[in-house]
Amino acid sequence: MRLRKIANAENILKNNSQYVKLVPQEFKGKWKAFFNNSNPIHIEVGMGKGQFIINMAKNYPEINYIGIEVVQSVMVRSVEKLKEAKLQNVILVCIDANFLNDVFENGEVERIYLNFSDPWPKKRHEKRRLTHHTFLSIFKEILLVDGEIHFKTDNQKLFEYSIISMSHFNMEFNYISLDLHKSNFEKNIMTEYEERFHSQGQRIYRMEANFK
Amino acid sequence: MRLRKIANAENILKNNSQYVKLVPQEFKGKWKAFFNNSNPIHIEVGMGKGQFIINMAKNYPEINYIGIEVVQSVMVRSVEKLKEAKLQNVILVCIDANFLNDVFENGEVERIYLNFSDPWPKKRHEKRRLTHHTFLSIFKEILLVDGEIHFKTDNQKLFEYSIISMSHFNMEFNYISLDLHKSNFEKNIMTEYEERFHSQGQRIYRMEANFK
Numbered sequence: 001m002r003l004r005k006i007a008n009a010e011n012i013l014k015n016n017s018q019y020v021k022l023v024p025q026e027f028k029g030k031w032k033a034f035f036n037n038s039n040p041i042h043i044e045v046g047m048g049k050g051q052f053i054i055n056m057a058k059n060y061p062e063i064n065y066i067g068i069e070v071v072q073s074v075m076v077r078s079v080e081k082l083k084e085a086k087l088q089n090v091i092l093v094c095i096d097a098n099f100l101n102d103v104f105e106n107g108e109v110e111r112i113y114l115n116f117s118d119p120w121p122k123k124r125h126e127k128r129r130l131t132h133h134t135f136l137s138i139f140k141e142i143l144l145v146d147g148e149i150h151f152k153t154d155n156q157k158l159f160e161y162s163i164i165s166m167s168h169f170n171m172e173f174n175y176i177s178l179d180l181h182k183s184n185f186e187k188n189i190m191t192e193y194e195e196r197f198h199s200q201g202q203r204i205y206r207m208e209a210n211f212k
Numbered sequence: 213m214r215l216r217k218i219a220n221a222e223n224i225l226k227n228n229s230q231y232v233k234l235v236p237q238e239f240k241g242k243w244k245a246f247f248n249n250s251n252p253i254h255i256e257v258g259m260g261k262g263q264f265i266i267n268m269a270k271n272y273p274e275i276n277y278i279g280i281e282v283v284q285s286v287m288v289r290s291v292e293k294l295k296e297a298k299l300q301n302v303i304l305v306c307i308d309a310n311f312l313n314d315v316f317e318n319g320e321v322e323r324i325y326l327n328f329s330d331p332w333p334k335k336r337h338e339k340r341r342l343t344h345h346t347f348l349s350i351f352k353e354i355l356l357v358d359g360e361i362h363f364k365t366d367n368q369k370l371f372e373y374s375i376i377s378m379s380h381f382n383m384e385f386n387y388i389s390l391d392l393h394k395s396n397f398e399k400n401i402m403t404e405y406e407e408r409f410h411s412q413g414q415r416i417y418r419m420e421a422n423f424k
Contacts, residue, residue, distance in 0.1 A: 126378040159390065160388040163388050167421075172376075172379040175378045209379075212382075
């Protein structure tokens with residue numbers, strides 16, 4: 001059952017190569033050429049169903065957006081949204097975050113968005129959290145100097161963990177909100193998860209941070 | 213009216229010199245000699261009515277505690293509590309936090325507690341917040357290498373500000389709780405304020421941090 005679903009998803013993605021790159025390694029160091037302009041590149045790692053990055057691309061046409069998602073059957077939902085949106089400044093990439101170095105040259109990315117990343121609550125799964133130092137190390141390489149990570153989550157424990165982990169990785173915080181939807185942050189674009197959690201009265205936590 | 217209250221407080225403090233040092237500068241670099249042992253020295257900056265530090269001193273007889281408070285009429289309340297407690301490992305000091313350098317030698321303090329510090333919410337009062345870099349600079353000097361600041365507050369904005377300010381001052385966080393009373397932190401000693409805010413259902417935020 002699971003295999004059949006993935007096979008279908010892969011076919012759909014293959015048939016939509018103008019929206020999704022299944023072999024994004026060939027664009028490493030060449031993304032600005034791919035977009036045919038010199039605009040900054042912002043990526044979202046774990047974009048899920050794509051609402052956030054597609055709405056960001058609509059609102060900020062002067063930025064090139066690359067959405068990253070490893071699960072093909074989830075990515076199919078983003079492709080559907082992207083087809084409707086008819087945008088020139090966003091492309092989707094199907095790859096595991098462990099291999100971002102194969103897709104981006106050092107300093108090629110100006111900003112990384114992490115939205116409602118899997119909290120992996122068990123201690124033995126700590127290494128899978130996207131704010132574990134092994135991922136921070138990859139992010140640091142592909143980010144431009146002074147490039148930022150923008151992270152939001154409803155998961156209190158993951159946010160606590162991330163502040164600790166990032167501070168130990170010599171990062172500094174430029175923005176922190178411990179209750180985003182009651183803050184004065186006006187530019188928020190919601191993800192699908194965020195709409196659900198927020199409507200349930202859950203707090204959303206948000207930060208902006210850079211490597212020193 | 214205000215003057216008369218302060219005059220009374222000063223007299224009370226003068227008459228209780230075994231509990232309060234009004235001229236603590238004379239003990240700079242000599243606090244371990246004052247306590248007549250080599251136990252670590254932990255201080256609370258802005259101890260208010262003293263419940264926290266007195267209960268800490270009861271629970272941890274192997275630590276020397278110094279409570280700092282600038283408002284004499286507030287300190288009188290601590291003296292009353294301290295008289296009842298009959299403790300050998302705690303002394304009170306009446307001084308402005310700006311002058312901690314005059315009271316402690318570099319590295320003389322092993323831990324600094326900041327509990328429910330005044331949030332000074334207006335931007336123009338930012339410099340008065342105890343986690344502003346001018347105070348962090350003083351704390352860094354008097355703290356032993358690897359000594360920690362333990363900070364808790366009910367004030368969300370002050371906690372957000374403090375994470376940002378401390379990370380920019382090259383500090384790292386070793387513990388963060390965004391909802392202390394629902395966390396698994398078992399050693400919590402409540403302050404007077406904390407009891408009130410917690411009973412009103414307010415979240416309490418807590419962190420432990422050190423200078424790199």
